[in-house]
Amino acid sequence: xxxxxxxxxxxxxxxxxxxxxxxxxxxxxxxxxxxxxxxxxxxxxxxxxxxxxxxxxxxxxxxxxxxxxxxxxxxxxxxxxxxxxxxxxxxxxxxxxxxxxxxxxxxxxxxxxxxxxxxxxxxxxxx
Amino acid sequence: xxxxxxxxxxxxxxxxxxxxxxxxxxxxxxxxxxxxxxxxxxxxxxxxxxxxxxxxxxxxxxxxxxxxxxxxxxxxxxxxxxxxxxxxxxxxxxxxxxxxxxxxxxxxxxxxxxxxxxxxxxxxxxxxxxxxxxxxxxxxxxxxxxx
Amino acid sequence: xxxxxxxxxxxxxxxxxxxxxxxxxxxxxxxxxxxxxxxxxxxxxxxxxxxxxxxxxxxxxxxxxxxxxxxxxxxxxxxxxxxxxxxxxxxxxxxxxxxxxxxxxxxxxxxxxxxxxxxxxxxxxxxxxxxxxxxxxxxxxxxxxxxxxxxxxxxxxxxxxxxxxxxxxxxxxxxxxxxxxxxxxxxxxxxxxxxxxxxxxxxxxxxxxxxxxxxxxxxxxxxxxxxxxxxxxxxxxxxxxxxxxxxxxxxxxxxxxxxxxxxxxxxxx
Ligand SMILES: Nc1ncnc2c1ncn2[C@@H]1O[C@H](COP(=O)(O)OP(=O)(O)OP(=O)(O)O)[C@@H](O)[C@H]1O
Ligand SMILES: [Mg+2]
Numbered sequence: 001x002x003x004x005x006x007x008x009x010x011x012x013x014x015x016x017x018x019x020x021x022x023x024x025x026x027x028x029x030x031x032x033x034x035x036x037x038x039x040x041x042x043x044x045x046x047x048x049x050x051x052x053x054x055x056x057x058x059x060x061x062x063x064x065x066x067x068x069x070x071x072x073x074x075x076x077x078x079x080x081x082x083x084x085x086x087x088x089x090x091x092x093x094x095x096x097x098x099x100x101x102x103x104x105x106x107x108x109x110x111x112x113x114x115x116x117x118x119x120x121x122x123x124x125x126x127x
Numbered sequence: 128x129x130x131x132x133x134x135x136x137x138x139x140x141x142x143x144x145x146x147x148x149x150x151x152x153x154x155x156x157x158x159x160x161x162x163x164x165x166x167x168x169x170x171x172x173x174x175x176x177x178x179x180x181x182x183x184x185x186x187x188x189x190x191x192x193x194x195x196x197x198x199x200x201x202x203x204x205x206x207x208x209x210x211x212x213x214x215x216x217x218x219x220x221x222x223x224x225x226x227x228x229x230x231x232x233x234x235x236x237x238x239x240x241x242x243x244x245x246x247x248x249x250x251x252x253x254x255x256x257x258x259x260x261x262x263x264x265x266x267x268x269x270x271x272x273x274x
Numbered sequence: 275x276x277x278x279x280x281x282x283x284x285x286x287x288x289x290x291x292x293x294x295x296x297x298x299x300x301x302x303x304x305x306x307x308x309x310x311x312x313x314x315x316x317x318x319x320x321x322x323x324x325x326x327x328x329x330x331x332x333x334x335x336x337x338x339x340x341x342x343x344x345x346x347x348x349x350x351x352x353x354x355x356x357x358x359x360x361x362x363x364x365x366x367x368x369x370x371x372x373x374x375x376x377x378x379x380x381x382x383x384x385x386x387x388x389x390x391x392x393x394x395x396x397x398x399x400x401x402x403x404x405x406x407x408x409x410x411x412x413x414x415x416x417x418x419x420x421x422x423x424x425x426x427x428x429x430x431x432x433x434x435x436x437x438x439x440x441x442x443x444x445x446x447x448x449x450x451x452x453x454x455x456x457x458x459x460x461x462x463x464x465x466x467x468x469x470x471x472x473x474x475x476x477x478x479x480x481x482x483x484x485x486x487x488x489x490x491x492x493x494x495x496x497x498x499x500x501x502x503x504x505x506x507x508x509x510x511x512x513x514x515x516x517x518x519x520x521x522x523x524x525x526x527x528x529x530x531x532x533x534x535x536x537x538x539x540x541x542x543x
Contacts, residue, residue, distance in 0.1 A: 086491065090451035093489045097447075097482050100235045103489060111491035112458055140351075140364035142343075147412055150437035153471040171502035172509060174471040182475050192349060192364065213348070228511050239474045243510045 010035055012042070018050040018121055019043065020114070023069070025058050032068045039072060043081050050121040051076055054114055056087030063099050070103070077107045082124050084109045086117035137162070138196035143184045143214075152181040152193050156208075163197045163206045164269055173208050173267060176247045179240040180212035180263060186233060188216020188260060198266065207268040210248070215260040222255050303398040306384065307352060311336050314393065323368075323398075342366045352394045355381040359391060365401070376405040420445045422453040428460040429531045430492075431524070435468035443479035447486055454492045461531040462487055465524045467498030477512045484518050493534055496520045497527030 010027070013020045021039065024031070043051060053069065055061075073083040085108055088096075096103070111117035139155045141148060156177035160170040177195060184191040191214025198209045219225045226245065231238030245251040248265035255261045294315070297304050303320035307313055313331050321328040324339055336352070337345035344350045344366050351362040361382045367374040378401050384393040420442070425431045430453055432446060450462060464483060466472070472480075484494040496518050499507075504522075507514055514520065521527040532539060 085489070088489050090448065090455060090490070093451060093486045094447060096489065097486045098235070103485065105485075105488045109491075110489055112454065112460075116458070116460075116491060138363070140362070142365050146439050146441060149475075150412070150439055150470070151408075153437055157470070167500075168502045168505050171471060171506045175473040175506050175510065178471055178473040178475075182473065190343070194364075215347070215349075235478075237474045237478050237510075237512065239511050243474060246509050246511070 012039070014046060014048075017046070017048055018052065018118075019046075019048050020052045020054060022054045022056075023058055026060065027065060029064065029068075032065055036068060036072045036075075040075055040079070043076060043079060048081055049125060050082040050084065052084045052086055052114065052117045052121065054087050054117075055085060055089070055092065056113070058087075058089070058092055061092050061096060063101065066096060066099075066101050070108070073108045074104070082109070082121060083107070084111055084117045084120050086111045086114050138194065140192055140194040141181070142190075142192045143181050144190045146185060149178050149181040149185065152177050152195070156195050156210075159195050159197055160208050163208050165208070165267075169267070169269075172247045173210075176244045176265065176267075177210050179244050180210060180265075183240055183261075184212060184214045184216070187219075188214030191215065191260070200268070205268050207249075207266050210244075210263070210265045212263040213260065218257040218259055219253075219255040219261055220257070222253055226253070300397070302400070304395070305336065305397075306393060306395045307336050308393040309356065309391070311346075311352070313339070320398070323370075340368055342368050351379060351381040352396055355383045355394050356391050359383050368398075375400065376402045420449040422449045422462075424453070424457050424459070425463070425528070426531070428458065428535055429528070430454065430457065430459045430462040431465060432462065433465045433468060433498075437470045438476045438479060440475065440479065443476070443483070446479075447483050450483065450487060451490060454487060454490050459492055461493045461495065461534050463495050463497050463524065463527045463531060465498040465527065466496065466503065467500065467524065469498075469503065472503050472506050472510070474510050474512065477507060477510055477514065481512075481514060481518065493519070493531075495527045495530055497522070497524045 010024050010031070011022045019039070019042065027035070039051070042048070053073070073085070076083050088110070109120055111120050137159070139159065141152050141155060143149070143152070153174045156174040157170050160173040165173065177193060181193050184193065191212065194211040196209050198207045199205065200207070224230050226241050227238075228242045229238045241253070244263070244265055248267045250264075250266040252264045253261065254263070297315070298317050300317060301319060303323050304315075304317040305313060305320050306315035313334050313336050316328050316331045318328065321331060324331070326339070331339065337350075344364070349364070351364050354362040361380060363378060363380040366377050366379055368377055378399045379396055380399075381394050381396045383391045384395055386392050420432070422430050422432045430450070432450055434446070438446075453459065454462065464480065466480070469476070480496060484496065487494040496514070497520070499520055499522050519530060521530055529539075
């Protein structure tokens with residue numbers, strides 16, 4: 001499968017050296033690994049300072065996807081990119097907690113919605 | 128029966144068969160601990176211990192009971208609280224493991240229940256038989272000078 | 275002034291017959307058994323409860339009459355009373371044709387002149403009303419128990435009062451998360467000043483709640499930690515301190531919330 005084809009399921013927007021990634025609902029394992037490699041290379045090529053993962057379309061997240069997205073975020077963090085997760089729905093959060101996922105809130109920041117996420121990135125870069 | 132417990136407030140047996148019975152155990156434990164003269168810190172500690180025992184019965188044995196009573200030592204000089212938990216559940220596979228901190232067979236639990244009961248109480252005995260059930264007796268004595 | 279009537283009860287000696295008559299008058303079931311749990315006495319109310327004649331009950335095993343979850347096993351208070359020599363009481367349920375009857379029963383050992391335990395006496399108190407009251411109260415308190423309140427722009431507070439069981443913890447979590455979305459809150463104060471107890475399960479729930487709110491971009495501050503609760507948490511061996519912002523009072527918590535929001539409360543001079 002062409003890497004970009006499966007990656008089409010998520011949309012990426014670039015604004016002022018930040019990437020806003022809208023995570024699609026129910027991404028397959030292939031989608032996820034394609035997403036992981038694309039997002040890290042793009043961040044590198046475009047000299048990205050911050051990445052926002054927008055979960056507002058996600059109704060359900062399994063442990064595998066969570067782990068994948070968590071790992072990508074940590075990799076980005078290592079590359080000096082700020083990562084903010086936004087728009088997690090209460091239902092998704094509750095199921096993640098029930099699954100016993102340990103989320104690293106020290107390296108990955110969270111915000112309620114896209115607006116607050118952007119604010120957070122702006123704050124970080126002005127510091 | 129020279130030291131017959133005052134009736135019926137000095138000793139209570141709570142049958143555990145549903146989630147909310149733990150709450151009942153907490154209230155009774157606090158009430159009896161207060162009556163026995165424990166201070167607020169100990170009252171909370173005893174309630175926590177009693178609640179751990181009740182939670183385990185509900186979780187792992189589905190039914191059983193927790194008895195809580197005020198006790199006096201043989202010289203009648205100290206008062207204390209005794210917790211007796213008994214169930215006819217599956218029993219504990221490996222008691223030594225179960226008594227270790229962070230050991231749990233329930234996903235997402237802390238595994239600190241039984242070791243905490245042992246830490247909180249002054250005396251602790253556990254008796255388990257596979258297929259028969261678990262019996263736990265634990266006592267905490269009032270410190271001298273505690274009014 | 276001596277106008278005492280000749281009341282047999284006032285006499286020092288009460289005949290065994292009269293004692294039994296007295297037991298018959300007690301408006302609650304009373305039963306006596308021998309060491310083999312064979313019924314040797316049952317009062318009228320007791321027989322009525324079972325829907326049997328008193329006569330036909332004598333000599334029968336009590337456990338074959340009552341069929342409660344305690345019957346003929348180690349949970350039986352009568353058995354305990356006969357082994358310990360003490361009064362033993364417990365809640366129990368008697369299965370009847372029109373459903374379970376909630377009871378409290380009290381068992382005392384019967385001794386002969388030599389002090390040997392020869393049987394036991396038991397009486398039963400109907401506590402159905404108390405139980406249904408407790409259940410109603412529990413249900414009500416559960417419904418009232420999850421009020422997440424907006425305290426300030428961006429600040430929510432959830433006071434936790436009484437007993438936290440897992441269902442209530444779940445409701446608390448849902449209530450908090452939904453309110454965070456609704457109000458765009460950045461800080462939530464979980465105030466446990468009024469909590470009845472903290473055990474590992476409750477501590478675990480509190481930790482999970484703080485993790486959940488963080489996933490939504492909302493900082494959770496645990497306030498109202500009394501010395502007793504603090505000590506209990508230490509004894510439980512739970513390291514909350516590292517992962518959760520904790521404060522001893524709600525007002526300290528609120529001050530911390532304002533700090534997070536870069537706000538300052540000042541006296542107007
Ligand atoms: N009454 C019981 N019957 C059968 N197994 C039990 C009983 N009590 C405890 N266990 C076993 O012992 C283990 C340890 O119990 P403990 O109370 O220490 O931790 P936990 O219940 O798993 O977690 P926590 O109490 O921290 O929520 C349990 O996971 C369970 O496997
Ligand atoms: Mg436990």
